[in-house]
Amino acid sequence: MTPHDLVILGAGPAGMAAAITAAKYGIRPVVIDEQPTPGGQIYRSVESTPILDPKVLGEDYWDGKSLVEALRDGTIDYRPGTSVWQLTPQRKIGSLQGDSVSMLHARYVILATGAMERPFPIPGWTLPGVMTAGSAQILLKSSGVIPESPVVLAGSGPLLLLLAVQYLRAGVPIAALLETTSRGQYRQALPWLPKALRNLATLTKGLGLINELRQSGVRHVRNVSALHAEGDSSLNRVSWQCEGSREWQQLETSNLLLHQGVVPNTQMTRALGCHHNWDSRQLAWHPRRDDWLVTDIENIAVAGDSGGIIGAAASALEGRLAGLGAAIALGNINNSDASIRSEEKKVRRQLDKETSVRPFLDILYRPAAKWRLPINDTIVCRCEEVRAGEIREIAAMGCQGPNQAKSFTRCGMGPCQGRMCGLTVSEILSDANQQSMEETGYYRLRPPLKPITLGQLAKASENKK
Amino acid sequence: MFTRLLLPETSGEKQVTLIFEGRKLSAREGDSLAAALLANGLTACRTTPVSGSPRAPYCMMGVCFECLMDVEGIPNVQACQVPVHDGMKVRRQQGARSLDS
């Protein structure tokens, strides 16, 4: 198998920026992405959205257009509609497009697999009618599809606020925004505000959204302390309590959109066996990386949200840095070259400025323990229908980690491979056993990371591209 | 539960027909199957193999594996990862799949 110089997984801002940068230095990167069109999630459908009024989705969304245009300018080998089911530490990649499996070998890999929603397990969250705020944004951006009945939004975080404002601008009625950010968090986040002011643009945008929301008169319930989704075969009601009150309030609705932040998608880095640190500010796992964004594994780097949540603009900057790093490692450019060093300095400076707002946002919107450690009756593993109580029961019998929990309860054994339950199960065990998250660990992952049939796998050794 | 925004016709916007359990439904070319079905009022797309509980699309980005449906006779296909095409035959996934010889 002739190796490709550089293979990039993911065509979101980080992946696109990495490819564009590497291409500048004479590399023909391969960009593999499972969506049919580029943009990742944040710029999803930017080439084809039916929402043409630019005000609805907001100006940040349209930033994605220039990246997408550069991706398609012919210097990059862009492979959409292709999933990656395997990546080995030796940088052998198993991909699947349609029914056809290909194996590739790369000298350098940049993972840019982005973020996914933090699990938000509440009683009833598996009912039809309960979805994530991110999913609602995808429906809006990609298809112009909106909720029918007045919708309830619940949780916390910038994405939730953005969605609320996008809905308002599109004329979608919102029954209520139930915010779980607690009073104390404003105070805790305050010390980080001076640093955040370096990224005034982002703060200003955020304040603008909050203001727009306030002026719209949408019912905004604060300090929500408990939340239930109710219904028989589908959602018909949402109930909640607020801090300091035992009264349950209710709203009838068939659409509930949940969101409590996003977390790095670490499936690939976990399957590689990379070391991950538990970041206690973001309450998420971050693959350990050096200052060129390379993981513990030689010539495999991670750029963007999949290394730690930094947002779209910063993800593009990390993409540039990773692309630069790849070009240096591959020998296309020299780090002692003055123009390269100045490029590197510039990107690092911009990245530093862009991410200065993160600590403030992370602390402000960090979900409280009760939202990450659900009550016993709540389903934690959606695929195998394992409840929080079962995990706690086996913890009491001496189960210390998620791999034992998996073998005893089947949690994490379903098709989603722990994407929806991994964080929650580790947190429940960590809490029950009074051990740190690092001591507790995470599911051991192995290929295939995306669905592949036996027939397709059986042909894997035949097609080497 | 979901519906479409009334948007001005743009050139190139094509309608396609889906066949959902024998019924003809309209969809927009470029939609994912999940989006198209939600827009047509679909509530549940499957029942779980473990308990037979109804489930529906949850994340729309290929992470949750809730939107599994029978597409053109192939079971357990993630509907949010499949773009619609004209004449696509779709059924709800009832529990575990069977294996046809």
Place this chain on the structure above:
Amino acid sequence: MSHCDFAIIGGGLVGSAIAYGLASQGHQVTVLDEGDLAFRASRGNFGLVWVQGKGLEIPRYSEWSMSSAALWSNLADELHELTDTNVQHHSPGGVHLCYSLEDIQRRAADLATLSQATNRKFSFSMLDHEQLKELIPGIGESVVGASWSRWDGHVNPLYLLSALHKGIHRYGGKYWPGGRVHRITKSDESFTIERNNDRLHADRVILAAGLGNSQLAPQVGLSAPLVPNRGEILVSERIRPLLNLPTTYIRQTGDGSILMGDSHEDVGFDDGTATEVLTSIAQRSVQAIPALANTRVVRTWGALRVMTPDGYPLYQESESHPGAFVACCHSGVTLAAVHAKRLAPWIAGGKLPTEIVPFTAERFDVHTVTPS
């Protein structure tokens, strides 16, 4: 927790079955176990309760396996009643698929020898393609035939381990996870087991730590020359009932997923997976049951078997350190019943089961292995 009657080092299928056996007979047991990311051969077990083909070189192994298979239903029922866990034990017989005429002939000859060596206690039939098709309607055309034995069956190994742990707990046994035992010493009448900064005293100690036994055995005057041998498994999405009986490499679990194996790889202490191996398991599975081609693989697994030099078990009490025992095998599921019901009583001071007389470490010193 500083003293117990029986300390079992290793909470996998071997250690747990022994501990369960002892605890159910009223003995006081403590099971020491490693943490979440240990090698844990038990997690990679395929789940067969298998007799056919075993013991070709040492027929007593066939007898030991048959004894276990015969006791298995009792164990399953007992565990179900005690712990409310259904380990999904089924004994419909099992088949070993053959892909060529040569394969079939060799298999028939081997099994005939085994049957004779066990005085016909082990029995089997050879099936041609048509007969096999009646048992497995979807069987591939290139499968020439199979050997079938009524002795074979399968179980869910993870539920089994969970049930054994619950059973130990119900009988008052203690489970002490958290790390590797690094030292065992004997003083007067008791053993001192050291792990991290903790110490446990025990009247008797059983080494059931899988590959870890190699380092522990010499400390109590025993020898356990073990090497890892990797096996890989593919797991499919859940499917409605398809396969009525297990085959050596393909079986359907009670939850509906199809398990496919296996491999025998000499890769040291690497419990990862290798693409070529996964591909070849997929190819063989599709050859065996072509309709499996469009099922999805949702999980793969690699685990390290605990292998003695000849692949047969090791059961021995130390002469220099009486009260210290070693128990190793790579068929922790099949042998779970005899481990609980016959090995445990021996460890508690009862009679040595005659079937296991050959399985001491002394046999590894012999230069040629002669069939008995």
